[in-house]
Amino acid sequence: MSVGEAMNESWRRPSLRLLVLRRLEVAALALAALIAAGVVAALGNTVVGLACLGGVFVLGLGAERFVSRRFHAWGYAEREDDLLVRRGVMFLRLSVVPYGRMQFIDLTAGPLERSFGLATVRMHTAAAASDARIPGLDREEAARLRDRLAELGEAQAAGL
Amino acid sequence: MSEPDSWRRLHPLSPIVRGGRATIGAATLLLLSLVQGSRGSSDSFVELAIVGIVVVLGFVSWLVTRWRIEDDDLRIESGVLRRQSLRFPLSQTQAIDIVRSGLARIFGVAELRLRTGGSSGATARLDYVAAHEAEPLRARLLALAAGAREHEGAPQPETVVEERVLTTVPTGRLIGSILISDVGILAEAVLAALIVTAVLSPAAAAGVIGVGAAWIFTVLTLVWRRFNQEYRLSLAEAPDGLRLRSGLIALSAETIRPGRVQAVRMVEPLFWRALGWCRLEVDLAGKQRSKGEGQAERRPLRTVLPVGSRALAEELLERIVPDRPPVQSPPPRRALWKSPLRYRMLAWGRSETCVATTSGRIRRVTVWAPLEKVQSLRRVQGPLQRRLRLATVHVDTAGRSVHAAIRDRDTAEADRALVELSDLARTERRKKRR
Numbered sequence: 001m002s003v004g005e006a007m008n009e010s011w012r013r014p015s016l017r018l019l020v021l022r023r024l025e026v027a028a029l030a031l032a033a034l035i036a037a038g039v040v041a042a043l044g045n046t047v048v049g050l051a052c053l054g055g056v057f058v059l060g061l062g063a064e065r066f067v068s069r070r071f072h073a074w075g076y077a078e079r080e081d082d083l084l085v086r087r088g089v090m091f092l093r094l095s096v097v098p099y100g101r102m103q104f105i106d107l108t109a110g111p112l113e114r115s116f117g118l119a120t121v122r123m124h125t126a127a128a129a130s131d132a133r134i135p136g137l138d139r140e141e142a143a144r145l146r147d148r149l150a151e152l153g154e155a156q157a158a159g160l
Numbered sequence: 161m162s163e164p165d166s167w168r169r170l171h172p173l174s175p176i177v178r179g180g181r182a183t184i185g186a187a188t189l190l191l192l193s194l195v196q197g198s199r200g201s202s203d204s205f206v207e208l209a210i211v212g213i214v215v216v217l218g219f220v221s222w223l224v225t226r227w228r229i230e231d232d233d234l235r236i237e238s239g240v241l242r243r244q245s246l247r248f249p250l251s252q253t254q255a256i257d258i259v260r261s262g263l264a265r266i267f268g269v270a271e272l273r274l275r276t277g278g279s280s281g282a283t284a285r286l287d288y289v290a291a292h293e294a295e296p297l298r299a300r301l302l303a304l305a306a307g308a309r310e311h312e313g314a315p316q317p318e319t320v321v322e323e324r325v326l327t328t329v330p331t332g333r334l335i336g337s338i339l340i341s342d343v344g345i346l347a348e349a350v351l352a353a354l355i356v357t358a359v360l361s362p363a364a365a366a367g368v369i370g371v372g373a374a375w376i377f378t379v380l381t382l383v384w385r386r387f388n389q390e391y392r393l394s395l396a397e398a399p400d401g402l403r404l405r406s407g408l409i410a411l412s413a414e415t416i417r418p419g420r421v422q423a424v425r426m427v428e429p430l431f432w433r434a435l436g437w438c439r440l441e442v443d444l445a446g447k448q449r450s451k452g453e454g455q456a457e458r459r460p461l462r463t464v465l466p467v468g469s470r471a472l473a474e475e476l477l478e479r480i481v482p483d484r485p486p487v488q489s490p491p492p493r494r495a496l497w498k499s500p501l502r503y504r505m506l507a508w509g510r511s512e513t514c515v516a517t518t519s520g521r522i523r524r525v526t527v528w529a530p531l532e533k534v535q536s537l538r539r540v541q542g543p544l545q546r547r548l549r550l551a552t553v554h555v556d557t558a559g560r561s562v563h564a565a566i567r568d569r570d571t572a573e574a575d576r577a578l579v580e581l582s583d584l585a586r587t588e589r590r591k592k593r594r
Binding site: 081082090091092093094095096097098100101125126127128129130131132156158 | 534535536537538539540541542543546554556557558559560563578582585586589592
């Protein structure tokens with residue numbers, strides 16, 4: 001994690017349930033593809049069908065690995081004056097967003113996230129390019145982070 | 161202060177001017193149907209009815225819109241079904257611009273645009289008032305704004321606004337610069353190709369024009385727009401900021417306050433560099449688009465100097481971003497693998513208050529971003545960059561079009577820059593808060 005070394009911080013991570021959710025998503029997709037391949041194997045060309053089965057299996061494993069690597073890449077750290085967010089496997093990204101620049105905070109939870117008791121916190125600044133999104137936080141942690149950010153943002157507000 | 165004025169209406173011709181292109185279209189339609197009127201078809205009756213309804217609606221909207229100055233506020237009331245009453249505190253005014261579109265000039269009216277600061281960027285518009293009233297009204301509103309400020313104990317700016325013209329762009333040079341700019345060369349290539357085909361075979365040329373009409377039109381519009389907007393652009397220094405006036409058909413006069421500048425960029429296209437010319441653009445705080453805002457309002461990028469020598473640009477830059485760092489330090493040689501075209505242009509520098517970066521493939525783009533405007537910092541490393549041990553640091557400001565990025569630096573250097581810049585930006589923020 002070379003990005004993490006830039007700022008020697010204790011990183012906090014999204015909830016492990018996010019990893020479970022992502023794995024389930026991959027598993028659901030893979031299962032659907034497996035069933036399709038199985039139907040091909042049973043009804044049509046057995047060799048092609050079996051090859052498809054194998055392909056889907058390998059792809060599923062690859063996707064699982066990617067998803068778990070991506071999960072482990074997420075991290076955030078609350079420093080005295082700014083929030084650090086890091087993410088990405090292929091493209092490593094590290095954002096430094098000062099609390100004083102915060103315009104507003106979003107707390108969203110889609111249906112899947114909600115059923116896992118998770119939420120996404122997003123901090124908006126006046127710059128469209130700013131990118132401070134932390135997905136898959138425990139609901140309590142998300143609420144805590146939102147309130148804390150709001151408080152810090154107000155205390156340090158710097159305007160435009 | 162003084163007792164409130166009586167309610168006043170806008171200029172009676174306002175709806176026509178506000179209609180803009182629609183008005184021209186309607187007028188053409190009306191003329192056409194008059195010419196063909198002898199046939200008396202039901203079609204032309206429908207057209208006439210539509211035009212009539214639009215005219216009546218415009219008249220009603222004019223009838224119910226009124227404004228007056230109340231103490232330190234400007235009040236504008238409008239609307240029939242959805243009544244809107246705007247109270248615009250003059251003490252919050254950042255700038256008052258006078259904008260005159262081509263149609264407005266034909267009818268002898270002008271639009272006054274009052275702006276407040278902040279990203280929500282509320283604007284009050286008086287569209288339109290008679291042209292000869294616009295200047296005195298602007299002066300009066302500015303005086304009231306200054307008076308309001310005096311109330312609050314702030315130092316009073318000069319009521320008589322004195323301007324010192326810094327530069328005017330000669331028309332010849334503007335035309336020359338457009339001819340050898342990227343857009344200009346594209347247009348010339350299109351025209352040259354057309355002429356060549358016309359000489360070789362007129363029939364083919366007619367075909368090409370027929371097929372590519374929209375495209376040719378777009379290119380010509382681009383060239384024309386640039387010329388129209390930047391014609392006789394003059395930049396003057398006034399107590400409240402830089403005054404920018406320009407326009408061939410549509411005239412605009414606006415004020416750029418130094419504190420509002422989010423980033424500045426200098427563009428040097430390939431052929432301009434041989435002549436030592438450059439172009440200076442200023443990015444203002446991006447704001448939410450709201451309906452009814454003119455083209456000029458939507459465009460956060462303002463050209464301060466369409467074309468000029470480096471020396472002139474430096475002089476202007478000194479007023480907009482003082483304490484500019486030298487841009488130096490090429491990236492490591494291995495960055496050639498990642499950005500072969502950009503490599504020659506890449507460099508960056510920083511001072512205590514400002515960060516500067518250069519980039520670009522064919523043209524060179526230099527960006528200065530004041531550190532007190534930094535919204536966030538991002539360090540990004542793509543797969544290829546990781547292999548080459550390079551990283552890019554993006555400096556985000558609230559501007560929309562100008563983007564400062566310290567590209568393809570050694571990882572250690574990028575990390576150091578990230579830490580240093582976030583520390584410096586913090587110091588600047590604190591300084592401002594005090």
